Amino acid sequence: MSTFTLLFLFMLMVSIGLRLWLSFRQIEHVRRHRNKVPGSFTDKISLDEHQKAADYTVTKTRFGRWPLIYDAALLLAWTLGGGLQWLDQSVISMQFGPIVTGIIVILTFMLISSILELPFSIYSTFVIEEKFGFNRTTAITFIIDMFKGAALGLLLGLPLLFAILWLMGQMGDMWWIYTWILLSGFSLLMMWIYPIWIAPLFNKFEPLEDGETLNRIKALLERCGFSSKGVFVIDGSKRSSHGNAYFSGFGRNKRIVFYDTLLKMLNDDELEAVLAHELGHFKKKHIFKTILISFSTTFVGLAVLAWLMKNEWFYHSLGISTPSTYMALLLFAMISPVFTFVLSPIMSLFSRKNEFEADAFAAEQTDAQHLVKALVDLYRENASTLTPDPVYSAFYDSHPPAPVRIAHLNSHA
Numbered sequence: 001m002s003t004f005t006l007l008f009l010f011m012l013m014v015s016i017g018l019r020l021w022l023s024f025r026q027i028e029h030v031r032r033h034r035n036k037v038p039g040s041f042t043d044k045i046s047l048d049e050h051q052k053a054a055d056y057t058v059t060k061t062r063f064g065r066w067p068l069i070y071d072a073a074l075l076l077a078w079t080l081g082g083g084l085q086w087l088d089q090s091v092i093s094m095q096f097g098p099i100v101t102g103i104i105v106i107l108t109f110m111l112i113s114s115i116l117e118l119p120f121s122i123y124s125t126f127v128i129e130e131k132f133g134f135n136r137t138t139a140i141t142f143i144i145d146m147f148k149g150a151a152l153g154l155l156l157g158l159p160l161l162f163a164i165l166w167l168m169g170q171m172g173d174m175w176w177i178y179t180w181i182l183l184s185g186f187s188l189l190m191m192w193i194y195p196i197w198i199a200p201l202f203n204k205f206e207p208l209e210d211g212e213t214l215n216r217i218k219a220l221l222e223r224c225g226f227s228s229k230g231v232f233v234i235d236g237s238k239r240s241s242h243g244n245a246y247f248s249g250f251g252r253n254k255r256i257v258f259y260d261t262l263l264k265m266l267n268d269d270e271l272e273a274v275l276a277h278e279l280g281h282f283k284k285k286h287i288f289k290t291i292l293i294s295f296s297t298t299f300v301g302l303a304v305l306a307w308l309m310k311n312e313w314f315y316h317s318l319g320i321s322t323p324s325t326y327m328a329l330l331l332f333a334m335i336s337p338v339f340t341f342v343l344s345p346i347m348s349l350f351s352r353k354n355e356f357e358a359d360a361f362a363a364e365q366t367d368a369q370h371l372v373k374a375l376v377d378l379y380r381e382n383a384s385t386l387t388p389d390p391v392y393s394a395f396y397d398s399h400p401p402a403p404v405r406i407a408h409l410n411s412h413a
């Protein structure tokens with residue numbers, strides 16, 4: 001066995017072991033706090049609601065271990081188990097050109113993988129979400145979403161994949177710089193067209209009706225000097241009763257989007273506070289910084305890939321006999337999460353810092369207590385646990401744990 005095979009197996013064990021350990025910690029921690037609502041929430045969340053959140057969290061976390069083990073087994077079967085090698089050799093024997101061969105191999109791999117993953121998303125939507133009363137998706141919506149997603153993926157992904165494989169084959173040692181420019185441009189383009197063309201394929205967008213709510217929102221936008229292409233409501237209730245709000249697009253193409261479920265959960269004061277928080281992300285340049293980080297990560301990733309693909313041991317140690325550009329790309333995409341999971345607390349830390357800043361912004365623009373009330377309503381309605389394990393949370397949560405976040409907001413009140 002080569003050194004790289006051993007390193008890969010070791011890192012796979014570390015990341016699976018770490019994830020399982022985190023999931024045990026989370027379940028244990030949530031269970032231990034199940035019988036008592038944390039101090040600062042006693043007058044806002046009932047014991048029943050707190051216990052529902054605990055049970056929901058435990059159920060999801062426990063279920064999450066199955067795909068974890070299953071995915072690791074699949075990764076091994078594809079690589080060292082010879083799955084990809086078999087697929088690759090079968091397609092090579094059809095004697096297409098290198099790009100077409102690559103596209104067939106990658107698409108076949110993606111098709112098989114998504115079929116193998118399907119049972120988990122079906123179970124999570126129609127069993128877990130259903131059991132806790134959140135699911136609104138019908139079988140028909142689920143199937144239509146799946147096909148629309150696949151069609152859209154092909155329409156956008158295929159030309160991109162073709163271009164990347166072409167650059168990898170034709171541009172010599174500098175291919176990864178060109179690919180980086182292409183990928184960065186592509187993701188900016190996606191951000192630009194997502195609100196106008198893509199999101200409306202999945203949801204109905206309607207302008208927020210005139211009235212007190214809209215007036216409050218407009219006044220806030222004006223106060224913060226924020227221009228947008230309108231405030232919209234989407235039918236999130238078609239799929240789930242979880243509530244949400246987001247911004248999309250950039251430049252002059254920004255849209256503010258509220259889920260209809262959120263409008264039902266919150267009153268005008270609370271909605272204004274939630275929007276002020278989201279505006280905070282813009283005003284504090286979080287969106288811009290996030291894009292910058294993502295571009296730099298891609299840059300480093302591609303540089304590593306460019307180096308790896310020149311070494312035959314990279315392919316051989318992952319069960320592939322014939323080196324090729326597409327196989328380097330595919331192997332790299334498959335195994336990099338195994339090596340990067342240990343770094344996830346760094347990203348969470350960055351994200352939490354942003355959340356605190358956006359909360360502080362909201363506290364300046366509106367009343368911190370309105371945001372506290374909105375958050376408590378959201379924790380309750382979404383059955384989010386108030387007592388996550390701190391270590392688990394450091395790896396997985398982009399937002400600070402509820403008590404920490406509320407305490408921070410109260411300090412601004």
Ligand SMILES: [Zn+2]
Pocket residue numbers: 277278281355358
């Ligand atoms: Zn936020």
